Amino acid sequence: MSNKEIAYAFDELANLMELHEEDGFRIRTYRNVYLTLRKTDRSLAGMSDAEIKDIKGVGQAVAGKIRELLNSGKIDTLEKYRAKTPPGVVEMLDVNGFGPKKVRSVWQEMGIESIGELWYACNENRLVEYKGFGLKTQEDLKLKLEYFLRSKDKLHLDSAEELADFVGAWLTGKLRGAFVSPVGELRRRCPVVEKLELLVGYNGELDTVFDQENLVFEKEENSAYYARLENNTLVVLHKCLAEEFGSKLFRLTGNPAFVEAFVQAHPGLNFKNLRLEQEVFEKAGLPYVAPELRDTPERLADARSGKLPLLIEEQDIRGVLHVHTNWSDGLHSLRDMCTYARDLGYGYIGITDHSQSAFYANGLKPDRVRAQMDEIDALNAEMAPFRVYKGIESDILNDGSLDYEDALLEKFDFVIASVHSNLKMTREKATERVVRAIENPYTTILGHPTGRLLLSREGYPLDWDAVLEACARCGVSIELNANPYRLDIDWTLIPAAVRQGIRISINPDAHSQEGIHDIRYGVLVARKGGLTAAECFNAAPLLRQKA
Numbered sequence: 001m002s003n004k005e006i007a008y009a010f011d012e013l014a015n016l017m018e019l020h021e022e023d024g025f026r027i028r029t030y031r032n033v034y035l036t037l038r039k040t041d042r043s044l045a046g047m048s049d050a051e052i053k054d055i056k057g058v059g060q061a062v063a064g065k066i067r068e069l070l071n072s073g074k075i076d077t078l079e080k081y082r083a084k085t086p087p088g089v090v091e092m093l094d095v096n097g098f099g100p101k102k103v104r105s106v107w108q109e110m111g112i113e114s115i116g117e118l119w120y121a122c123n124e125n126r127l128v129e130y131k132g133f134g135l136k137t138q139e140d141l142k143l144k145l146e147y148f149l150r151s152k153d154k155l156h157l158d159s160a161e162e163l164a165d166f167v168g169a170w171l172t173g174k175l176r177g178a179f180v181s182p183v184g185e186l187r188r189r190c191p192v193v194e195k196l197e198l199l200v201g202y203n204g205e206l207d208t209v210f211d212q213e214n215l216v217f218e219k220e221e222n223s224a225y226y227a228r229l230e231n232n233t234l235v236v237l238h239k240c241l242a243e244e245f246g247s248k249l250f251r252l253t254g255n256p257a258f259v260e261a262f263v264q265a266h267p268g269l270n271f272k273n274l275r276l277e278q279e280v281f282e283k284a285g286l287p288y289v290a291p292e293l294r295d296t297p298e299r300l301a302d303a304r305s306g307k308l309p310l311l312i313e314e315q316d317i318r319g320v321l322h323v324h325t326n327w328s329d330g331l332h333s334l335r336d337m338c339t340y341a342r343d344l345g346y347g348y349i350g351i352t353d354h355s356q357s358a359f360y361a362n363g364l365k366p367d368r369v370r371a372q373m374d375e376i377d378a379l380n381a382e383m384a385p386f387r388v389y390k391g392i393e394s395d396i397l398n399d400g401s402l403d404y405e406d407a408l409l410e411k412f413d414f415v416i417a418s419v420h421s422n423l424k425m426t427r428e429k430a431t432e433r434v435v436r437a438i439e440n441p442y443t444t445i446l447g448h449p450t451g452r453l454l455l456s457r458e459g460y461p462l463d464w465d466a467v468l469e470a471c472a473r474c475g476v477s478i479e480l481n482a483n484p485y486r487l488d489i490d491w492t493l494i495p496a497a498v499r500q501g502i503r504i505s506i507n508p509d510a511h512s513q514e515g516i517h518d519i520r521y522g523v524l525v526a527r528k529g530g531l532t533a534a535e536c537f538n539a540a541p542l543l544r545q546k547a
Contacts, residue, residue: 007037016081018100088114151455158484160193178202183252201245254294261297316533321350322507328353329361331512348387355403400436409442418447427461448481472500482522494529505537
């Protein structure tokens with residue numbers, strides 16, 4: 001069990017206790033434990049009881065619950081609260097921005113016990129009759145509920161990949177000689193995966209792979225087996241003979257519109273019974289189209305005309321930008337983050353702790369900025385030729401200005417400008433605010449431009465024509481935030497940005513050493529947008545200047 005999973009158990013416990021109006025001190029304790037455990041670098045599973053107890057803010061009672069969770073997979077206290085709370089009410093706590101106090105109100109005062117009932121009550125304007133639920137609050141909640149329902153049971157790209165790797169390795173261990181590959185949205189590297197699909201090429205039966213430990217069989221339909229993992233994730237296993245694996249891999253990977261356009265463009269050609277996927281393209285007389293590009297039929301025209309882009313690879317990224325340290329809300333020290341990036345083979349790192357307005361993230365006041373710059377100077381003298389760049393993730397304030405005076409902004413090597421507060425904006429207000437920040441002469445990169453959190457929070461709306469025009473005019477790059485919960489800018493906007501000469505910066509938004517590895521997901525999604533190394537801001541050997 002990972003530290004993050006253990007932390008979330010305490011977060012759920014705190015929420016349920018608040019829902020039932022339990023002791024405030026214990027609730028605060030569990031919330032603090034949640035925050036602490038998320039930032040604990042060493043695996044709790046490998047610690048002794050004494051070591052767990054010595055973690056700041058944990059203590060003996062909490063340490064006992066952690067050990068209980070590690071040993072049995074559950075905490076009796078948490079199970080007690082789950083048992084006396086309707087499952088639908090527990091689910092309401094997962095709706096972003098709908099906290100325990102309001103959940104308690106709709107449950108106890110209105111008798112609502114499910115997401116569906118709550119949405120229906122909003123639709124009938126029943127919430128406005130109760131204290132704390134005006135018309136504006138009700139409308140906002142209705143939108144959040146609709147987004148929650150659309151997102152339910154979907155997977156972030158990193159989670160889908162991890163689960164597919166597990167299932168694939170398990171299947172190849174069970175079925176000697178089988179070919180196994182992800183297909184569908186996961187193989188196309190979609191930021192959100194609606195269902196986990198794998199193709200199994202095997203000249204035998206699959207029935208023997210289903211057991212109670214890993215895959216629980218549900219049904220068989222059209223040569224596909226539907227089963228569930230123990231975490232309830234639906235897995236679809238498509239079955240074919242080994243000698244037709246390539247043909248089926250092609251058909252099950254591409255978006256249906258892509259596959260249909262491909263077949264129609266080659267009437268009379270038989271693409272069946274091919275062992276290797278490459279043979280499908282060879283038979284059609286086309287160069288291989290990477291799976292990431294098979295979302296739209298338009299890429300077939302690029303293939304026919306020899307204009308397929310040479311897609312960026314993870315090894316093309318030369319420097320790590322957008323990195324937080326324990327100067328603000330990061331887990332590791334400045335030195336530790338720099339050393340780790342250097343040891344991974346990167347040539348430079350750009351430190352971008354939060355600016356002063358981000359008080360919730362221990363944002364840096366001007367005196368701390370200058371102190372951090374002194375530490376960076378010392379590290380550069382010590383670590384050369386590896387380079388540490390002085391950056392900041394500056395909040396974009398309500399009026400579009402940045403978070404420091406010009407006299408301090410000019411001392412940074414680069415500035416990432418990001419919106420973190422007051423996210424409920426109209427399209428006009430959001431666009432005006434972001435464009436003004438882009439026009440600031442010290443802005444280098446526009447950070448996570450819509451503020452979205454995949455499967456949790458929709459981004460604020462932007463007039464992208466205006467935003468892209470401003471970036472092109474001002475020489476500002478756009479971040480593709482590689483955190484799997486963001487992947488923002490959306491890949492569909494990359495071609496338009498590149499056409500205007502805007503570079504994309506693939507940044508991990510790392511708050512720990514491990515977070516640097518998220519660059520992988522940014523690269524995978526950038527490839528969907530057809531990004532090349534030449535079009536990537538941080539694929540250069542040194543930090544680029546503004547265009």
